[in-house]
Amino acid sequence: MPSGQPVVETKELTKQYGRFVALDRLTMSVERGQILGFVGPNGAGKTTTIKILVGLARPTSGSARVAGADCVREARKLKRLVGYMPDTFGSYDNMRVGEYLDFFGAAFGIRRKQRARRIDEVLETAGASTYHDLYVEALSHGMKQRVAIARTLLHDPEVLSLDEPANGLDPQARIEMRLLLLDLAERGKTLLVTSHVLPELARICQRVAIITRGKLRAFGTLEEITRQLHPLRPMEILLTNADRIDRVVEVVKKYVEPGAEISPAPAEAVVRFRTAKREEELAGLLTALVAAGVGVTQFREVATDLEEAFMTVARSSESDEQEGELARNASEAEPARSASEGPISPTRQRGGLR
Ligand SMILES: Nc1ncnc2c1ncn2[C@@H]1O[C@H](COP(=O)(O)OP(=O)(O)OP(=O)(O)O)[C@@H](O)[C@H]1O
Ligand SMILES: [Mg+2]
Numbered sequence: 001m002p003s004g005q006p007v008v009e010t011k012e013l014t015k016q017y018g019r020f021v022a023l024d025r026l027t028m029s030v031e032r033g034q035i036l037g038f039v040g041p042n043g044a045g046k047t048t049t050i051k052i053l054v055g056l057a058r059p060t061s062g063s064a065r066v067a068g069a070d071c072v073r074e075a076r077k078l079k080r081l082v083g084y085m086p087d088t089f090g091s092y093d094n095m096r097v098g099e100y101l102d103f104f105g106a107a108f109g110i111r112r113k114q115r116a117r118r119i120d121e122v123l124e125t126a127g128a129s130t131y132h133d134l135y136v137e138a139l140s141h142g143m144k145q146r147v148a149i150a151r152t153l154l155h156d157p158e159v160l161s162l163d164e165p166a167n168g169l170d171p172q173a174r175i176e177m178r179l180l181l182l183d184l185a186e187r188g189k190t191l192l193v194t195s196h197v198l199p200e201l202a203r204i205c206q207r208v209a210i211i212t213r214g215k216l217r218a219f220g221t222l223e224e225i226t227r228q229l230h231p232l233r234p235m236e237i238l239l240t241n242a243d244r245i246d247r248v249v250e251v252v253k254k255y256v257e258p259g260a261e262i263s264p265a266p267a268e269a270v271v272r273f274r275t276a277k278r279e280e281e282l283a284g285l286l287t288a289l290v291a292a293g294v295g296v297t298q299f300r301e302v303a304t305d306l307e308e309a310f311m312t313v314a315r316s317s318e319s320d321e322q323e324g325e326l327a328r329n330a331s332e333a334e335p336a337r338s339a340s341e342g343p344i345s346p347t348r349q350r351g352g353l354r
Pocket of ligand 1: 017022040041042043044045046047048049
């Protein structure tokens with residue numbers, strides 16, 4: 001598949017269980033070698049999406065393609081192209097790791113002669129070479145996660161869908177898992193990763209999708225998403241001391257938008273403000289402060305993290321739902337998915353909030 005083309009692409013993907021809409025017109029795409037962090041509260045629809053993308057569930061409507069294969073019509077082809085790590089390991093008694101992987105290798109149609117070598121390779125990639133002869137039931141949770149990753153790699157899939165790979169891992173194991181996922185992306189694999197460990201996820205993802213109640217609420221780089229959430233960037237000026245803090249406020253006032261909130265904190269020798277000004281203009285402000293003889297030790301944007309973005313999106317979707325509920329109650333009979341809402345614009349795909 002040529003580079004630059006999406007490897008994973010969903011259009012208006014919808015899944016209903018009876019009348020319940022678990023996934024509501026999800027449209028998104030991921031490019032080769034990217035790691036997509038799939039984030040959302042419990043019950044948001046992450047596992048549902050992943051199951052459709054690996055051919056284990058059929059959408060009610062809409063379409064999805066992974067590595068060129070249609071997730072509904074080409075389910076057999078799809079299974080060769082994707083590796084799926086479910087959120088539970090299952091129970092495999094009286095089976096050694098090597099036998100366990102051999103069993104799945106055979107299921108993937110890998111010839112007996114090649115299987116032993118392939119098993120060694122994937123165990124090595126997953127940092128689990130020493131587990132080969134251990135019984136699966138005797139592995140710790142973190143060791144099982146590694147074996148599960150090794151299993152998804154057996155048939156050398158292009159795309160890996162990993163449902164909560166960091167779940168239940170200790171801090172050291174989480175770091176190792178993070179490095180393993182980065183290593184896989186460097187080898188050209190495309191990764192879809194769900195996780196509730198947001199700081200961890202934010203460190204490895206090129207793209208983030210935030211989903212709540214089956215709807216995609218935000219998609220893009222973390223920076224794009226946080227910019228959309230807070231068009232006014234929070235800035236901080238740290239001073240050598242608070243003696244001339246009033247002068248700093250005066251200078252800042254000249255540079256930022258009229259009426260912008262400027263908060264001096266003399267006890268910390270810090271001035272905080274929010275602005276939509278670009279870097280060059282802010283560089284001008286710094287120059288002006290220095291010219292005014294103010295001692296500036298730091299001048300920086302306060303980074304918003306994925307956790308904050310997640311909470312903002314979750315809160316705003318909660319209040320949207322409540323408003324929607326009120327409107328529905330008022331007009332009684334509106335269906336859960338009205339055609340009049342119109343399709344999600346593909347141009348809004350590039351980043352931002354829904
Ligand atoms: N087989 C099913 N039958 C009926 N409802 C289902 C089924 N599978 C999932 N659901 C519902 O669909 C919604 C989305 O579930 P899903 O498992 O995709 O959530 P999730 O985002 O993976 O959550 P978690 O973070 O808890 O893993 C939930 O409300 C769930 O109850
Ligand atoms: Mg899930």
